[in-house]
Amino acid sequence: MVQLNMNRVAMALLIALAVVVVACGKKAPVTQPTAPPAATAPPARPATPPPPPQRVEESLPVPEQPLREDTIGNKSLDDVNRASPFTPSFFALDSAELDNAGRAIVAANAEIMKKYPTWVVTVEGHCDERGTAEYNLALGERRAVAVKTYLIALGVAPDRLRAVSYGKEFPFDAGHTDTAWSMNRRAHFVITSR
Amino acid sequence: MKRFAFGVGGWVLGIVLAGLSAAALTAQQPSEIQLVISGEPGTPPRYAVPDFIALTPDSADMAKTLGRVLWDDLNFEREFYMVPRDTYATIPLARTPEDVPFAAWRELGADAVVFGTVQKTDANTVRVQIRLFNVRSRQSVFAKEYTGSSANPRLYAHTMSDEIHQQQRALRGVARTKLTFSSDRNREKIAGPVDNRDVKEIYIADYDGENQRRVTTNRQLNIMPVWSPDARSIAYTSYRRGYPDIFIALIYQGLQETPTNGVGQNWLPVFSPDGTRICFTSNRDGNPELYVMDRDGSGVRRVTNNPAIDTTPTWSPNGTQIAFTSDRPGQPQIYIVGADGLNLRRITTMDSYADRPTWAPAPFNEIAYAARTGPGFDIKVFDLASGTTRQITFGEGSNESPAFSPNGRHLVFTSTRANDRVQVFTMGRDGRNVKQITRDANNYTPGWSN
Structure with a gap:
């Protein structure tokens, strides 16, 4: 379970990085070239002299914070949610407790909410298909409220948050495997206004 | 087993309008009969429900639907043994209640048989009649007429089924639910x-x-x-x-x-x-x-x-x-x-x-x-x-x-x-x-x- 969560966090970080790079690519402003913080880049670089293709790579824009905010600011609400800056947090079977990995994700999401103080966010509680449809509405509610409560503890204003349970109505992964179920037991963050 | 003193002979009239049934009972020619049809001792009564008779050519489809749906409805509560409809082929078709071939139905083992008719009275309305016969006594124990919309013929079968369950078994059927x-x-x-x-x-x-x-x-x-x-x-x-x-x-x-x-x-x-x-x-x-x-x-x-x-x-x-x-x-x-x-x-x-x-x-x-x-x-x-x-x-x-x-x-x-x-x-x-x-x-x- 811990292994799974670590992988998930790593994957979430990679996806977030990819989103940032892609988002910045659209703007393509002329800024001071700096190498992107790629994990695989340093060992390869000292061995060979920089050929022309590498120069193209170096001219990619820097993922600066102001640029990123502008990019999000220019998108529609639906597009922002499609490439959401938020990461879902996940739960154990029949549980609404945030574990360490879940708290770390919610804390990162809280930082984003503080960066965009006008955003109003719905925290959706979701369940996997192994519970009943009826009881899962209450379990999803408990998950959403657990995340909302932690966000408030981290300093997010309560009036910017709504907790809504969707039970097992909207699985993220329609499969019937352990992996699918673990992806479906989640709190999903949706920006409803900004 | 209850015995009822009950009149039969004429059609007992019921009216179905816009999907709502209102039954009116009238008794004629009083006679003492066994109203509830029973089977052989220890077994449920065996019911046969052939196609209804189409009295007008444009009601032929409805006649088939009524027989089939009524058979299914009566089967649902498991109070009767329903004689399979594909075994009726050898039974001569009755055009009137007087023609019902009771001997042939008895041979097939039926204790009860339905005789029903349907006719279109104008473009949008139908008249459906049903009698339930005790095959042994050859007496009609249930007889009704319904008139109303032709939009949903299944509703007539559902209504008949509920009323037959009520009369024969004192059971509230669910065919109209x-x-x-x-x-x-x-x-x-x-x-x-x-x-x-x-x-x-x-x-x-x-x-x-x-x-x-x-x-x-x-x-x-x-x-x-x-x-x-x-x-x-x-x-x-x-x-x-x-x-x-x-x-x-x-x-x-x-x-x-x-x-x-x-x-x-x-x-x-x-x-x-x-x-x-x-x-x-x-x-x-x-x-x-x-x-x-x-x-x-x-x-x-x-x-x-x-x-x-x-x-x-x-x-x-x-x-x-x-x-x-x-x-x-x-x-x-x-x-x-x-x-x-x-x-x-x-x-x-x-x-x-x-x-x-x-x-x-x-x-x-x-x-x-x-x-x-x-x-x-x-x-x-x-x-x-x-x-x-x-x-x-x-x-x-x-x-x-x-x-x-x-x-x-x-x-x-x-x-x-x-x-x-x-x-x-x-x-x-x-x-x-x-x-x-x-x-x-x-x-x-x-x-x-x-």
């Missing part, structure tokens, strides 16, 4: 910030799965419908405002009510047996608790008060108690509490997970529910008098969301047994005679009307 359920069959996606979320709308169907029709059209998430006791309204949970709330569809008027007046989030409504109150789950005080309100939303009373989850209510037949699901022991279990919030007791103790209690109507003193029995769920029934539990599905798919028929002899439920999808099925209260009701896409959380 309806089901409701939630379905994603339109394969639409909900518009909004998150992609790939299926629209679910509320549907209704006849008890046998025919005439499936959509009730809601809001292209949102609409789930967990239940019928009002007068079978004219459906209460359900809808997310059309972005959070779960209770809506009531007055299906024959095209109107909608929102009784909770915007207080909190509310879900899983159930009407009290007299239709005056609704019990539901709400988070208005911070976590899921049960509340009761009057049908119009006034007079809200809190029923449960516990930091655990309390949800999924169902009323006792006399409206004084509520069974529900609570996870106060750590896992969801079934409890009973007075509608006033007093006298709480737990009834499930052997299941790791139990939900969706549904209280059977009288005279059955029992509660059906879904219990985790492995990777999925099965339907179990708790007998309140003896405290014993019986299981009625056995791991054929995952089986959830049971609801009783109004006569308590059947349940509707969902199962994944047919394919990878969730479908609605009915079965007897003993778990036998499972019948698939829906086939298209997924269909969830059914309810059964009075």
